[in-house]
Amino acid sequence: MNDRRRNVFVLLLVAGLLIASLFVIVTMPTKLGLDLKGGVQLIYQAKPTAQAKVDSESIGRSIEIMRKRVDQLGVAEPEIQQTGEREISVALPDVSNAQRAQNEVGKTAQLYFYDWEPNVIGPEGKPAPEDASVTGGENAGSATSGISEYQAVERALKRPPILRKNSTTWTPPQGKTPGCTPEQKDGCLYGSWYLIEPKHERVLCPTVGKEKVCAPAETKEALYADGYKPPKGAITKAVRVNPGTVLVQARPVENAEGKKLVESPNKWYVLNDDPVLTGSDITNPVQGFNEGNGGNGAPNVSFGFTGYGKEVFEKVTKEIAHRGQEAQLPGVSKEAAQQHFAVVLDGQLITVPSIDFSEYPEGIDASNGSQISGGFTLTSAQELASELQSGALPIRLDLISRSQVSATLGKQALQQALVALLVGFLVVCVFLLAFYRVLGAIAVGGLLIYGIYFFALIKLIPITMTLPGIAGLILTIGVAADANIVIFERVKEEIRGGRSVVAGIATGYRKGFAAIVDANVVTFMTAFILFALATAEVKGFAFTLGIGTLVSLFTAVLATQAALGVMSTTGVVTHPRALGAAKLGRRWTFDFMGHAKWFFSLSGTILLIGALAIGAKGINLGIDFKAGTRIQTGFVKPVTTAEISEELSSLGVHGATIQRFSNASVGGTGYQIATRTLHPEQLTKVEDGLQSAFGLKHFSEKSIGPTFGQAVAKSAVIAIIASLLVISAYIALRFEWKYAVPVLIALMHDLLITAGVYALTGREVTTATVAALLTILGYSLYDTIIVFDRVRENVPRMPRAAFSQIVNRSMSEVLTRSLATSFCTLLPVTALLLFGGETLQDFAFALIVGIASGAYSSIFIASPVLTQWKEREPVYRARRARLIAEHGEVPAYALVAGGKMEDVEPAKRPRRTRRGSLVAPEEAGEQISKEEFDELVRDLDIDNKPKSAAADVEPPPPAPAPKRAPEPQPEPAPLVDPTADLTPEDLVLKDAPKKTTRKNRNRRHGRPR
């Protein structure tokens, strides 16, 4: 396929995809994330239970169950996904009641059935089935008997470890994993921990939020989770109740009508942890009413059994009935003799029914299922039934982050993001048009196509658009424009060097393409790493950045090349002026390497200031890293920060930081309240309190637990290290390993300077900042790769030059495009900073600092380091020595006679045909065969040109392989001939009659005319 046909084909493909994209855009909806349309996001961390360890299977099962629960909530388009090794993110759009969502989705309720009397532990630490003061007798499991929690713990401490596979507090062996040991490696279960205060005979709550009921902790460390500190002066002791023994709370206290009077009485029983059935052994749980004989019409939950459940239930109830019969001694009433069966939900007894041995002497037939009744309201019975329907979660899920965005704020954030996107796009277009004229117009066309493709992909995949995702999209506009700039500068350079417009375009694209691919591959790899390791919030950014980079490669390179190719061959673009290449381009003559020491000093000073700023001011880490709660709110009544602070104190929230801010969505003035992590109950209390005190217009909150902050920080560090390794490996492969080291140093420089700037400015570091930093890792390489690519290209062209001269020349050639690409990327990012909302501004600030630092380090850090290092190689030492001997110093640039740069056409590698014969190279842009070329040379009579020039024009001899230039080499002849840099296509397109070309082409294709 010749170039023209290929171009037409590409344009047709572009047009076809464009039509398809427009169809997708019109017909498919856009999926907006929570931050753009409001909702609740919950992030859970999985912990092992006695029944299951945390692995992909248990997490997958949990996600399935959570999805069922969310479906029961009636939430449209929920997103539940695993976001880290142990994290599950649940996004619930349009949900405004975070508390209810949290209660429903992450409930890990475990239902257990116990044979009661043989398992209740007495004061001696042994079962006391016949002691009614221990079992409760007729009032088994009620709050009228039982002991305090402290006494229960003391009683349980007398028990030795008993390791049973059905134990609820011990992780038994699973596959090759051995059972849990007292060391509790990897947080496995081995008993349960309590924090007691012997002096006051009380058990302290290990968690801040649960004020009345203290749930046991799984590990000793968990006793102090969420920053819990025992009361001042309290002498506490962490104790472990051995596996095989559990504490269960007495049933709620109810009145005669079944209404709960005390939900959580401080009455406890110690049980031998030997449950006979679990929630997974029951089927078809439904909420019903107690309407049978003697039924009081109260809500209950009825259910059936699995085969195993039925068998065990019948066996156990039979045993219980037999025990009852045996216990009915003379003088003992039937009620006193009856034995019990206990149902425990989440560590509290729900019901402890007796088995009437006279009615069921052989146990209860489980064919028709059973019922749980007692103490249910309609709602709680429905909830239990629903929970049992979806199944209990196999693993424990701890809520580590909760955020709620109001729909109003989401809408406003979307508007701001769209404005930033539009402005960013427009300024990039204006820049391209002003700087590159016709080329710019084509690039703008490419950008438009890119935008349409990308929007269609977002809808088609579909990608949930979030604020970070839009930030990624805006950045890719800059990346796409950068690709065009790199190529256009190359095209202009080629045309200014004497090539025709067509040849310049072809050669420019060919030579620029390698650099573009390298730069984009690195950006894509960074985006991939970010996607794989980052938190859910940042994944959207990484995904759009990665997809955008790939799409932009197609639109900015292939599509624009095809468009330009067609335009140039059809006469639309024929003059260099149209491409902005009429005038000789500005050539920098600055001695970059000679002045490197001053730039090094500048960088060193900035880093020094940054390091001292970290010491003096520290880095303002946001709640994403430190844990805490941030509330954004607007009030109906005019209030002062002092009034808010007072109200918060009355609600038990002390030391909150309150800031005013202006925001249209909150009616002008809003307030941001930052405080320690508030638990859901406290948050609800705060919301209710503020509502009643001042009236709420709007309430958004984000709570991060310390575990989440640690996970974020850990994943960020891993992502940075992984990115550095992957980037180094890629650079080493594409260039040589010595090129990778300066790249690493430059990246380190960029990251640390950005950290220093954050310390100096006191700006808050969020997860968005980390994402931006990681992006900088990929993007700041763009300039470095452009420079190194040119260095690599110039090395064989300058066989006598010192390495510093090669780098100086390379820098002078690419500095304009480096500045242009950085400026072009800074344009949309600046739009993001100016017009984006809070989250986008976080991204934008880090990106601006990183991009500026990246451009600077590419030129003034990476290149000098490379130079210093390469100059140590023997070949460059020899050249340097020769230059010093000749000139007394090493000149900044390697000039030959006439003041021109030293430039030797490197030997080209001959290419083999399919038949194995060697032919002259046929590069992209060469329009004719060697025979055609030879014929043209004869026609144009340029065989009589000076030999040196002719050598440059002729294709290289086919047989010999390229050799390294020996040291020292003779000076090459000055390149004075105007045709010296001509390649075959120049000759054809400038001077050869069109007819001849066609004739020759036809001849090449074997169709003689």
Added chain:
Amino acid sequence: MGMLAWVMLGLAIWHYTIFLPDRFWGGIVGALLGALAGSVISGLVIYGVKVGALAIPGEKTTDVGVVLYAVPGALLGLAAIYALGVMRGEQVQTV
């Protein structure tokens, strides 16, 4: 936080080695490694002596004084790499 500041300081000091004749063992990259390793080790040692345990200062315990713990180590690291270079007969290179 302390580690970040020490690395930054080590890198900052390394930048000024460009004024010295390049006789570092491994050249400018060897100097970088010397400066970074020296700054981190020196920070750990001095801070360790201060608090009585091998630890990295956190956000709250990192102040200007702690940051400066890296200076002697960075300088010593550079000196060691330079001395090694001289001993190995590295030739002077200037750009």
